Amino acid sequence: MAGISFFKSIRKVIGLAAAVVVLSAPFAGQVHAADFVTTVKDDSGWKLQVNGEDFYIKGVVWSYSPRGKNYSYNLWAESDDFIRKVLDYEFGMMAAAGINANRSFTVIPPEWVEYIYREHGIMSVINPLMGRYGASIGGKWVPFTDYSDELTRATLKTEVLEVIEKYKNTPGVLMFALGNESNYGLSWSSFEIENLPEGEQNTAKARYLYSLFAEVIEAGQKIAPNHPFTIVNGDIQYIDLIAEYLADMPILGTNVYRGKSFTSLWRDVDEKLDMPIVFFEFGSDAFNAREMEEDQVAQAEILKAQWQEMYNKAAGNGEEGNAIGGFVFEWRDEWWKYLQTENLDVQDTNASWSNQAYLFDWAEGENNMNEEWFGITALGTKNADGVYTARQRMAYDVLAEIWHMDPYTYKKAAFNQEINDLDMDLYALKGEVRQLKAESKEQKSRLRFEGGSLIGELVVKGEEESIRIDGENALEFENGQMVFLDIGFNPNQKIEGQMSINILGNVANKEPLEIAYGRRALPVDLVVERDPLPEEAEFLPPDARVTDVVSFDDRERIEIYDFNAKYEGDEWDIEAFYHTPRYHWMNEGDFFGLVRETTDMAGQDIWNAKAPSGVEFAGKEGWGDGLKVLAGDEVFWGANPKVILKYSWNWGRTQFTFMHDEDIARRGDSASATQATEIQTRRTTLYAKRDFAAGWTLEVGGIFASNEKIDDTFTRYEDGTIYLDQIKDEDTLGARVKLTFPVFGHRTWIGGHYAGLVADGGDVLREFGIMDPTMIPYSQWGNKMEFDAGMNITFGNIMLTPRVMYRENLVDANPSIPAEINPNPNLGELFPGIGPRNRDDDPFAVLDNREARSAEIFLTYDPTGETFFYEWDNDYKEDAKFAFNLGGNYTEYPTATDSFQFFSLLSNSNAAFGTGLPSENVWSASSRMVFNPTQRNKYIVQLKGGFQQSSGNAEGGSREFYELHGKVILRNKHVIEGYFKKDAWGPYDFHRQFNVVFPEQFKLDYSVILDGSGFQPRETRGTGTRVGIRTLYRGYDPEDEMTFGESQEGLSDYQFMTVFYVEYVF
Amino acid sequence: MKTAYQLVLLAFAALVVTGCSERDSNDGEVIDNILLPTDVVLNLFCPDVGINDETCVLADPENPFSVTAIPEPDQVPEDDDGNPLLDDKFALAAALPQGPTGAKARFYLWATALARRQTGENQWYTARALHELYDANSNLIFEDELIKEHAKRAYRSVLDNFFGQVTFFNVFGEVIPVQLNEQTARDVIYGPPEGFRPLVSSVLEGLALIGEWGYTYNEQNDTLSKNQ
Secondary structure: OOHHHHHHHHHHHHHHHHHHHHHHHHHOOOOOOOOOEEEEEEOOEEEEEEOOEEOOEEEEEOOOOOOOOOOOOOHHHOOHHHHHHHHHHHHHHHHHHOOOEEEOOOOOOHHHHHHHHHHHOOEEEEOOOOOEOEEEEOOEEEOOOOOOOHHHHHHHHHHHHHHHHHHOOOOOEEEEEEOOOHHHOOOOOOHHHHOOOHHHHHHHHHHHHHHHHHHHHHHHHHHOOOOOEEEOEEOOOOHHHHHHHOOOOOOEEEEOOOOOOOOOHHHHHHHHOOOOEEEEEOOOOOEEOOOOEEOHHHHHHHHHHHHHHHHHOEOOOOOOOOEEEEEEOOOEOOOOOOOOOOOOOOOOOOOOEOOOOOOOOOOOOOOOEOHHHOOOEEEEEEOOOOOEEEEEOHHHHHHHHHHOOOOOOOOHHHHHHHHHOOOHHHHHHHHHHHHHHHHHHHHOOOEEEEEEEEEEEEEEEEEHHHHHHHHHHHOEEEEEEEEEEEEEEEEEOOEEEEEEEEEEOOOOOOOOOOOOHHHOOOOEEEEEEEOOOHHHHOOOOOOOOEEEEEEEOOOOOEEEEEEEEEEEOOOEEEEEEEOOOEOOOHHHOOOOOOOOOEOOHHHHHHHOOOOOEEEEEEEOOHHHOOEEEEEEEEOOOOOOOEEEEEEEEEEOOEEEEEEEEEEOOOOOOOOOOOOOOOOOOEEEEEEEEEEOHHHOEEEEEEEEEOHHHOOOEEEEEEOOEEEEEEOOHHHHEEEEEEEEEEEOOEEEEEEEEEEOOOOOOOOOOOOOHHHOOOOOOOOOOOOEEEEEEEEEEEEOOEEEEEEEEEEEOOOOOOOOEOOEEEOOOOOOEEEOOEOOOOOOOOOOOOOOOOOEEEEEEEEEEOOOOOOOOOOOOHHHHOOOOEEEEEEEEEEEEOOOOOOOEEEEOOOOEEEEOOOOOOOEEEEEEEEEEEEEEEOOEEEEEEEEEEEEOOOOOOOOOOEEEEEEEEEEEEOOOEEEEEEEEEEEEOOOHHHHHOOOEEEEEEEEEEEEEOOOOOOOOOOOOOOOOEEEEEEEEEEOOOOOHHHOOOOOOOOOOEEEEEEEEEEEEO | OHHHHHHHHHHHHHHHHHOOOOOOOOOOEEOOOEEOOOOOOOOOOOOOOOOOOOOHHHHOOOOOOOOOOOOOHHHOOEOOOOOEOOOOHHHHHHHOOOOHHHHHHHHHHHHHHHHHOOOHHHHHHHHHHHHHHHHHOOOOOOOOHHHHHHHHHHHHHHHHHHOOOEEEEEEOOEEEEEEHHHHHHHHHHHOOOOOOOOOOOOHHHHHHHHHHOOEEEEOOOOEEEEOO
16 A cells, blocks of 8 residues: 555656646657656546547557467567568558557567557557566576565566666557456465465465555556556456555556446446556457357447447546547457467467357357457468558458547547447448458468478588599589478368478489488489390300399489378367377376477488378367377387377376377388387376475376287396396386475475386486486386486576486396307207397397486576577577576496397398497586577577497497587578587487597588578478578598598598578478 | 375385386296207297298297307407407307207207398208208108208208308318308208218209209209299
8 A cells, every 4th residue: 555645646746747748749859759648537537648638549459470470479580671561561551440559468679669659650558468477487487477476576576667667768658557367367376375265365366466566566657657557457356456456556457358348347447446447458259159150240249339338438428437448359360379389370260268248159058259360350361571461350440430530529429429320231241342352362272382492402522532632523513402392271161281292303412421311312223133135145154144233313202291181170180190290298198208209300301201190089078088099100200100099087186197009010110220110019008197285296107018028038147147037917017106396495306217127118208398408318118216306496597407317227237148058079058148138139128228327407597487498499589688508417327238229221120239338427518508699699509518328339438529519690680500529429310329420520501591581490491591501521530440431441531511502482 | 185195105005016026036047057959859849940031949948049149250249359259150059069969959059040140151051950950860761751841941941032142161271152052052962061861862853853942053063043
């Protein structure tokens, strides 16, 4: 309540200031100074005034969301030229309709707030979300903001005040609004609140929320006394708390979805709060969920009624007089709203929530609110400037008529007369014609060509010895061309998909420095035997055959690169996929990692691998809800042909997941060049998870795997004796438990994992996903008793992540002891010896599941938690001026391994290296740093070093290596990236598998983006038109036997290659 | 929290229950010393045992080498002076008892080597061992027809599956390459130089048998070719 008197004083000051401004307006430059915005109240009611003029807010909620993009799209990272084109198109159309204000969830940079105001006369609400969808607290991303936490409150307050400071003098700022329906997001839990009766828990949380609002508004008003402050409440929930904590707030901001009328809201607010009302969201979707079709009329009718009521409730009309306008939700449809990361190219028709106030499509027990259809304009196709167009719906025309009237200048009877007289049939017809025209255009593209890319490259390469002998003549020149054609299809509302076709022209042979597309279409020599020709026969013995070498260079020049089709039914979704990214299921109950993530498409393209490939059925309704079936010949990279069934359900507050994974065959070839294949097997898991109060989570799981190996024999060596043993039933069982809990507020976890000899699981979920720098030696294989623990300790923007692991094997690796035969001339006696096992000849082997003691710590500094440092696309997204991590790992392997295997192309089967890796103590250290000196320039540096073993071949021993990787993006247009590696393994997996290292490796790649698309997250292709040059260099150790052949028997010290490339995206 | 404790207890109970997979000296069978078979009666564990690419010999309980590493020469590690650190398959074979008492063990050794690495050399030695067993188990009155036919199949597999491959004989310290095509033909037609009982009753029958298999042996040139 301390803020009340303060607000009163401020109002006086604002009033005086406003008067000064009004008086001095004739002498001021046009909209170059900050505006004075205030509320005034007289007997007729409340008004908002801008620079002393009445200002009834005729606003829309605006964002620019292109097709195929979601919330992560950042218009402000585009070129200024493109931003201007977008703003001129969007706000030009708004201004034509009479819109005078906008509200945006993405904070519009100050210069563009001013531009929109100056060029189009439209003001902007600055709307910090204040932790509504999570917040970075102490360097850690917290998804459910705890407004009771002192650090959280201080952090949010500081952040909002920084925003206010930044915008306080920006022309075009209408007001500051905080949060977005934050009262609906009180999801955190704490001991204190959990102990309250259930009915009081949310109210207790809301007190923390509104008291924080009051604190921030009080401090913000001191910084920006020339603008009003408000909140974005969800309807008028907790109005009593608002009255208690925010009584002197100048405006009540609220999002209201009550259908055609706001019902008693005006009166309720008038009675409890002495403040005007602005709607930050209201409106209707334009999709009829019952008829499953666009319904412009229903939307327009609702919006017309809402605005008519808002005009009547404006000051001077003899009613409550507390309406000062609102922002229609929303300007244009956004195609990412449903599912948010999927179907971004398609406007989903799924209704995701139910609201009985929208009677035109409401039905008992059914959802009727279609999130992707709320625009008063629809999302069209691109115009000549590359800007996605807005197709006006009927509501746009109707509201344009209403917005051209001002409730303060029109008499009540006059605007009511005009609104009542609107020719709705005519506007319906106009909207329908526009819709038909747009649909006709889209219909033509039900099987549509969506674009593609053309890639050309010119390669020059050489190596030292040849150049020394032949000079420039030893340089080899190659050229290559490749075309991708992208085709989309959408035969009906329930089926949509896409495919890409890849066509090769010439293929540049860039080996050995680069391998691409599994050597597809490169010439292959075949030896063909035939009868001798008559002229040959006379020189040959009878019956002799001759051989010819025939070169084939037209292999697989055309292929389907990827394919995806999805059917969305009422009860089932079915998706067929072929070489399109898919994610793991570890966050949906796959505790043992049976389904691996396959997102490294660029890595697969090296070998022309085509995973994932298969079909997924996902139940949605009734008994099918929670059921998923995944089947295919390679459902993740390297998988055997298999079927996986998963069923998840809740029992009380505990989530359960049952999974069964059945291989149907063994794959016949390697997933890459030399990655060993795995035998056909099966696994069944059961998992339970329960969240408790105060951040405690318990996860428990069991696994039953590889029962086909029961009774298989294996040898083991113990105390100088060789045993012949068998796999037993209990060897197929495993169990895992993980407990997550806070320690002094820091997330902490401990886990135990027991796995019988053949209880093999899958991938282990890394804490931070694929960007996790951890080198803790997690393993999918059984034969282990494992314990691990870790913490996320946060201090401000710094996070420390210590992790430890201890693992023992149930049966150790076999030593290598040769067989001997007692050379008795009559009676043989065999000492059979023993050798390292391998996974083909033995039921199990000790490989990366070997005994280990590992500890590591990483320090992460990231002041902007919204762009989490370990997100897969952080290179692209990170927006902190400076963020970095630094850490290292030390691991002891006290015992040797059994024999790793590789896939031999000669025998087309696995082969064992024969010996295991010896015991070793290894270490690694790394750091990644991201600098953003300005919004469009970025520098990323990564340092790595270590002493590590190979992943297969023991020859050559452990390696100490150092690496420097760098990436520079200038003006979001020039991209320079490269690396320097010292004594490191080569770039491909087989280099480490065979322990092949090079004294130096160097790469430098420069490209310039020509089409304004800007630097994009990692994708394989098609992100933008560019030209570039790339140079690779590889040094050789002449004494190294592993590279003896490649280095011309040690005579060449180096090899290099330069590639000029152009990629045209159309 | 009560349920949490129950779940934790359940999890650790599961660990304890399943935690009996660790092995000790009471598990398994000690196999430090295996007596090699000295008899000459070979039970064919499966119809194609010892014939490429059947690997059932690895599961044959009578096979003393089923768990024994039988290193190929290229799998033998060497010390810094190039001396082998363990016996390869030839060294193991050489240590077997000579004559009929070692014939069955020889079969198992080479058939196991063949199952582990499919080469003409391993197939030929397996055929030779079968031939030796046939010889050892036959006399003027009785002929082991089963093993005789099996030996023929093993020889034929050398030609069908490993045509053109070679092996190496150590002759008085000198390593010389031997063409397995012709060596196999000679073994079938004339019998091996060790004097084993021939698998055919005459040279003509031997030549005809080679012809039946789809090959022609030229006695003059000692060459074997595939029939067209």
